[in-house]
Amino acid sequence: MIDSIWLVMAFPLAGTVLLHFLGKRIGEPIAGWIASAAIGGSFVVALIAAVPFIRGDGATGHVMLWNWMPALGASFEIEWDPLAALMTLVVSGVGTLIHIYSVGYMHGDERFSRFFTYLNLFAFSMLTLVLAGNFAMLFMGWELVGLCSYLLISFWYTKPSAAAAGKKAFIVNRIGDFGFVIALMMVFTTFGTLSYSGVFDRAGDLLTEGAATAIGLLLLVGAAGKSAQVPLYVWLPDAMEGPTPVSALIHAATMVTAGVYVVARTSAIFELAPAASLTVATVGAITALWAATIALAQNDIKRVLAYSTISQLGYMFLGVGLTAYVAGVFHLMTHAFFKALLFLAAGSVIHGMSGEQDMLKMGGLRKHMPVTALTMGIATLAISGVPPFAGFWSKDEILAVAFEAGGYATVLWFLGVLTAMLTAFYMTRQFVLVFMGKSRWEEGVHPHESPRVMTIPLMVLALLSIGAGFVNTPFFGNGLEHFLEPSFEFATLAHPSGGFPMFFLLAGISVIAGVGGIVMAYLAYNRPRELWERFQEGFGKAWTAWAEAYRVDDFYGKVLVGPGKAAAEAAAFKLDLPIVDGAVNGIARVVRSVGSGTRTVQTGFVRNYGVTFVIGLVAMLIWIVVRGA
Amino acid sequence: MIVTAGWYMTLAAVLFTVGLLGILVRRNALIMFMCVELMLNAVNLTFVAAGRANSTLDGQVAVFFVLVVAAAEVVVGLAIIVAIFRNRSTASVDELAELRG
Amino acid sequence: MVELVLFFLMAAGALAGALTVIFAKNPIHAAMGLFGTLFSLAVMYVVNLAHLMAAVQVIVYAGAVMTLFLFVIMLIGVDKTEDMSEQLPFQRKLVIGLAVIIVGLGGGLAFGGRLAWTPLSKPDGLFPNGTIQAIAERLFTGWVLAFEVTALLLTIAAAGAIALAQFRRREVEE
Numbered sequence: 001m002i003d004s005i006w007l008v009m010a011f012p013l014a015g016t017v018l019l020h021f022l023g024k025r026i027g028e029p030i031a032g033w034i035a036s037a038a039i040g041g042s043f044v045v046a047l048i049a050a051v052p053f054i055r056g057d058g059a060t061g062h063v064m065l066w067n068w069m070p071a072l073g074a075s076f077e078i079e080w081d082p083l084a085a086l087m088t089l090v091v092s093g094v095g096t097l098i099h100i101y102s103v104g105y106m107h108g109d110e111r112f113s114r115f116f117t118y119l120n121l122f123a124f125s126m127l128t129l130v131l132a133g134n135f136a137m138l139f140m141g142w143e144l145v146g147l148c149s150y151l152l153i154s155f156w157y158t159k160p161s162a163a164a165a166g167k168k169a170f171i172v173n174r175i176g177d178f179g180f181v182i183a184l185m186m187v188f189t190t191f192g193t194l195s196y197s198g199v200f201d202r203a204g205d206l207l208t209e210g211a212a213t214a215i216g217l218l219l220l221v222g223a224a225g226k227s228a229q230v231p232l233y234v235w236l237p238d239a240m241e242g243p244t245p246v247s248a249l250i251h252a253a254t255m256v257t258a259g260v261y262v263v264a265r266t267s268a269i270f271e272l273a274p275a276a277s278l279t280v281a282t283v284g285a286i287t288a289l290w291a292a293t294i295a296l297a298q299n300d301i302k303r304v305l306a307y308s309t310i311s312q313l314g315y316m317f318l319g320v321g322l323t324a325y326v327a328g329v330f331h332l333m334t335h336a337f338f339k340a341l342l343f344l345a346a347g348s349v350i351h352g353m354s355g356e357q358d359m360l361k362m363g364g365l366r367k368h369m370p371v372t373a374l375t376m377g378i379a380t381l382a383i384s385g386v387p388p389f390a391g392f393w394s395k396d397e398i399l400a401v402a403f404e405a406g407g408y409a410t411v412l413w414f415l416g417v418l419t420a421m422l423t424a425f426y427m428t429r430q431f432v433l434v435f436m437g438k439s440r441w442e443e444g445v446h447p448h449e450s451p452r453v454m455t456i457p458l459m460v461l462a463l464l465s466i467g468a469g470f471v472n473t474p475f476f477g478n479g480l481e482h483f484l485e486p487s488f489e490f491a492t493l494a495h496p497s498g499g500f501p502m503f504f505l506l507a508g509i510s511v512i513a514g515v516g517g518i519v520m521a522y523l524a525y526n527r528p529r530e531l532w533e534r535f536q537e538g539f540g541k542a543w544t545a546w547a548e549a550y551r552v553d554d555f556y557g558k559v560l561v562g563p564g565k566a567a568a569e570a571a572a573f574k575l576d577l578p579i580v581d582g583a584v585n586g587i588a589r590v591v592r593s594v595g596s597g598t599r600t601v602q603t604g605f606v607r608n609y610g611v612t613f614v615i616g617l618v619a620m621l622i623w624i625v626v627r628g629a
Numbered sequence: 630m631i632v633t634a635g636w637y638m639t640l641a642a643v644l645f646t647v648g649l650l651g652i653l654v655r656r657n658a659l660i661m662f663m664c665v666e667l668m669l670n671a672v673n674l675t676f677v678a679a680g681r682a683n684s685t686l687d688g689q690v691a692v693f694f695v696l697v698v699a700a701a702e703v704v705v706g707l708a709i710i711v712a713i714f715r716n717r718s719t720a721s722v723d724e725l726a727e728l729r730g
Numbered sequence: 731m732v733e734l735v736l737f738f739l740m741a742a743g744a745l746a747g748a749l750t751v752i753f754a755k756n757p758i759h760a761a762m763g764l765f766g767t768l769f770s771l772a773v774m775y776v777v778n779l780a781h782l783m784a785a786v787q788v789i790v791y792a793g794a795v796m797t798l799f800l801f802v803i804m805l806i807g808v809d810k811t812e813d814m815s816e817q818l819p820f821q822r823k824l825v826i827g828l829a830v831i832i833v834g835l836g837g838g839l840a841f842g843g844r845l846a847w848t849p850l851s852k853p854d855g856l857f858p859n860g861t862i863q864a865i866a867e868r869l870f871t872g873w874v875l876a877f878e879v880t881a882l883l884l885t886i887a888a889a890g891a892i893a894l895a896q897f898r899r900r901e902v903e904e
Contacts (some may be wrong), residue, residue: 671772711805
């Protein structure tokens with residue numbers, strides 16, 4: 001079965017090619033079903049191939065597809081180990097559900113088949129990224145998902161804001177990629193190859209702590225760009241301009257988790273660089289809190305979820321930064337489920353409200369959209385860390401590791417708990433504003449439940465949000481940890497080990513934080529509008545700061561973009577135009593003036609030309625005479 | 630003093646130079662043409678003298694051909710000058726200076 | 731002895747004629763100067779035993795070509811005198827400079843001992859005279875190709891002249 005693992009990448013690629021050339025002819029909705037079948041096929045193949053790992057007796061498989069550049073160790077090779085298997089299953093599983101959902105959501109769009117072309121291309125890219133067996137293929141997938149993100153964010157490119165958002169995403173990603181590429185270069189110069197098998201087993205021998213720290217920090221720069229951590233997160237809120245399935249797939253469940261995956265994959269290197277690991281954890285914790293505060297004051301249904309994603313990604317970074325790789329990846333998995341569900345449900349709401357995204361214009365929708373309300377409620381509970389839903393187990397494991405690590409990590413633990421409370425608060429705020437209370441929408445809006453093709457994926461994801469957490473609980477034998485252990489053989493895995501009393505204590509603190517947030521939000525917002533508006537104003541300047549996302553975009557614009565533009569203008573008009581153009585024009589001018597100077601020789605008078613003849617003749621004569629006749 | 634071939638050649642050189650300078654100095658097309666004839670005659674003299682110095686008749690045969698060609702050239706050249714004169718009623722070459730830079 | 735005297739006389743005549751050509755204001759005077767040069771040269775040919783050439787020179791060159799020149803001079807009506815002032819800048823100065831250089835070169839060569847003035851052999855019996863038979867023999871054996879080509883050349887020249895004349899006439903008739 002391992003030998004056929006390349007099918008996982010081949011199915012979506014075939015889907016892309018087919019839909020690219022024949023998509024318009026195939027048309028709606030068959031194009032959507034073809035794309036869904038492609039990625040569904042990937043899921044099935046991956047599941048079958050993952051069975052040995054689930055049984056516990058699987059060995060890491062290497063499949064070399066094509067040895068492209070042996071000198072660099074860059075080739076198309078697949079490394080199939082538990083970590084890759086888990087990521088593949090998550091990507092293809094959630095991806096299939098989102099593909100199916102999109103058949104309903106994108107109904108009526110004139111570029112329907114093009115959407116699925118891009119979605120399948122994205123699936124291919126992301127699967128390339130997680131299945132890669134060397135850094136070069138990883139980077140290829142990395143860049144490709146960035147490209148697909150750009151294509152899909154600016155899918156409705158006739159809207160200027162969408163086009164600008166796509167550019168912003170790509171450019172900010174690029175900044176991260178800069179660090180990533182330098183890290184790859186360092187890896188190559190140290191190890192002489194880019195292949196995982198040549199790097200990770202020799203990391204302990206060849207890397208000094210300084211070099212490992214440098215590589216780790218540079219990888220963090222790249223991961224921060226892709227996974228929207230501070231300070232490179234600014235593209236993610238704008239990316240909400242894309243269709244909601246895109247936000248669900250790329251900016252919640254899969255692409256943004258690539259950064260976490262990379263840190264987990266390179267655990268062997270981070271093992272040697274505690275400083276880099278701690279930096280990762282710190283960045284994660286700070287991002288989590290920062291984004292959570294911003295999410296409190298957002299009024300657009302998708303923006304809340306965008307900042308929520310940034311915040312939860314912070315949790316994942318906190319986990320992998322404290323070398324609790326399993327905990328981080330666990331949260332990645334559960335987050336994929338409930339965040340995708342949240343986004344898809346939000347999309348259902350938007351669909352039902354005929355495009356309205358402002359939560360202030362919603363309210364009381366649970367009567368009109370019961371399935372959506374129920375599933376979104378389940379997801380809200382999950383993300384708030386309420387047991388026994390999935391989010392509780394994964395988030396709590398990370399916080400437990402932080403607490404037990406002691407020292408500096410306790411600060412991070414505290415930030416995590418605070419963020420958990422804020423998360424619960426703003427998610428409940430969103431739920432109450434959208435689904436409860438009195439209706440605040442305008443005339444002419446008829447909210448309705450979405451068609452089954454959209455609600456069935458919601459229900460599937462809701463089930464996963466409820467049950468997926470149990471795979472790594474102490475009661476069930478820490479199944480996920482045993483599953484993933486082989487992938488981290490070169491690193492020391494941190495996991496909570498304090499025993500049951502400690503477990504209950506920490507869990508209790510997290511639950512109190514989560515439930516407390518829920519209760520506060522419910523009480524604050526399940527009231528007449530004036531009352532909660534006053535509540536919001538009660539925070540004064542802080543609320544405006546959160547609503548405006550601390551004006552980070554303005555800051556970047558003034559500090560980075562402004563000077564950049566000024567430099568470009570100076571280069572264009574002060575350097576290029578006068579100097580370079582001037583040089584070229586100057587040469588032309590010199591040629592012209594030399595020409596007009598020399599043309600005076602042509603007087604037109606035959607006798608002048610005769611004189612020239614005679615001068616030449618005399619010169620020849622002199623030469624002959626002098627040379628010796 | 631014996632007259633050697635070199636004397637004739639020197640005389641021919643002098644005549645040639647005179648003709649050359651005459652072309653540069655005179656403006657009238659006909660007179661310039663006469664200077665060209667002068668140069669050709671100088672060359673003829675050189676040929677004859679050289680033939681005598683080398684005891685061969687080839688020098689004189691060469692003169693024969695130079696003569697023929699000069700005659701042909703005069704025919705065509707004068708026809709051209711007349712044609713130009715018909716158009717511009719001047720025989721001064723300084724007037725024919727339109728191909729200037 | 732005879733040759734020496736003849737040489738000096740004819741040289742003087744040729745030079746005089748040449749200088750007349752380039753310095754005369756009246757074109758007819760210039761034409762007369764050229765006549766003088768041609769006759770002097772014809773005598774020199776005779777002295778050098780180029781009898782046929784001398785005759786041909788007088789008949790063809792002085793007789794036909796110069797007559798043609800005179801016809802054209804009178805046709806064009808440029809029997810008026812020409813203004814001898816120089817219109818082109820630098821021309822006079824350059825020409826004088828060049829003349830000085832050439833004369834200097836020549837004089838230096840001639841009198842500077844670089845040339846070998848080997849005397850000519852006596853003009854009797856040791857090399858052929860330039861009689862008609864002798865010339866014809868040379869012409870039609872060794873030089874026959876050149877002869878034919880120049881005959882062609884003459885034909886072409888005549889045709890060209892007629893073409894030029896016709897062209898003119900057609901223009902005038904319009």
